[in-house]
Amino acid sequence: MSEIIDCIVIGGGASGFFFAINYAERHPDQSVMILEKSKQVLQKVKISGGGRCNVTHAEFIPKDLSKHYPRGERELIGPFHRFMTGDMMAWLEQRGVALKIEDDGRIFPKSDSSQSIIDCFVKEANRLRVSVKTSQVVTDFNYINNHWQVTTKTHNLEAQQLVISTGSSLKIWKKLEQLGHEIVTPIPSLFTFNIHHTKLTQLQGLSLPTHIKLFETTSTKAPLLESTGATLITHWGLSGPCILKLSAWGAQLLNKMNYHFVISVNWLPDLSEDEVNEQLKRMKFEQSKKQLNKQIEFNVPKRFWLFILEEAEVNSTKNWGDLSKLELNRISTVLRAFTVEVNGKSTFKDEFVTAGGVHLKEIDFKTFRSKQLPQLKIIGEALNIDAITGGFNFQNTWTSAYIAATTN
Structure with a gap:
């Protein structure tokens, strides 16, 4: 017997958590579950910026911000008009995370610790009753009879909506390719x-x-x-x-x-x-x-x-x-x-980034919904979007997750 969830998020990293929190806040009557393959969530957040977490960059004009993305520059201009640097700063500060802008424009928690971001996300997820399942390797997912069937090594799940936030996961990209998505071959960046x-x-x-x-x-x-x-x-x-x-x-x-x-x-x-x-x-x-x-x-x-x-x-x-x-x-x-x-x-271990992923022509950037598959959204670095160092990759993560979570 499958467990039925309203919205399943595959990937418990930055984009997955930020989506789940904002989605649960907008839909308090719906169940939201994060499936993370590792024993711990938000691992990349923990090591980013030398353990300080460079959350974003002090660039406040959408078009200028988009110029820091070798892949995704044109596609992100619209989304940045809806949620970008100032919005993310306000979101964190409203939840008790004080931020600072350094001389080079990088933005960090005043605590100089990525744990401040992790604690904030975990606290919000708990408050909004987001179910977080670790050590859950997703082995398959398919859209059958108007809902998603998601299989892990220990669970059979069903969901109305599925969100892919797995970053540079070759396994997930391969599955999306089998389902009809075009995947740009991943190569190293940064x-x-x-x-x-x-x-x-x-x-x-x-x-x-x-x-x-x-x-x-x-x-x-x-x-x-x-x-x-x-x-x-x-x-x-x-x-x-x-x-x-x-x-x-x-x-x-x-x-x-x-x-x-x-x-x-x-x-x-x-x-x-x-x-x-x-x-x-x-x-x-x-x-x-x-x-x-x-x-x-x-x-x-x-x-x-x-x-x-x-x-x-x-x-x-x-x-x-x-x-x-x-x-x-x-x-x-x-x-x-x-x-x-x-x-x-x-x-460059702290900021490891891959160029490649789901082809951008197959995504509706008003919602981050797949044009190929119903009730599927793809966010963060699972898409063929990457940026230079300095907090820009995280800003793509926050923007895509927020818009996906707050639009139908």
């Missing part, structure tokens, strides 16, 4: 670059402003992608916002290239080539008696400056006044166009 350059990786921990151009090979003249922002040097290569933006916007392209390509790094993005050259010439004359390793220019850390000199093949014990025009040019080139090969990727 990853860091592996670089085999010992002298560079020895600078691990340094974060510097950069403008980076990405090329297919060293002989390619036109860049395929460009990005500006902070770049973090790591023991395996490069990370940070500038790199993650490149990985998100270039997800499909870089996948086709098997993550082997070339980047040119401008370590002084705020200075023109002429300004860099003039500054170097001025140092040659004004600091002529001082050694390069004693008089550091461009306000960079000493170990980074010594790295630049080594890459430019300039002796760091030389006096500024003894530098040739050729040596000055080499220093300028390394500062403004340090070229290096990328030999693979590493997952």
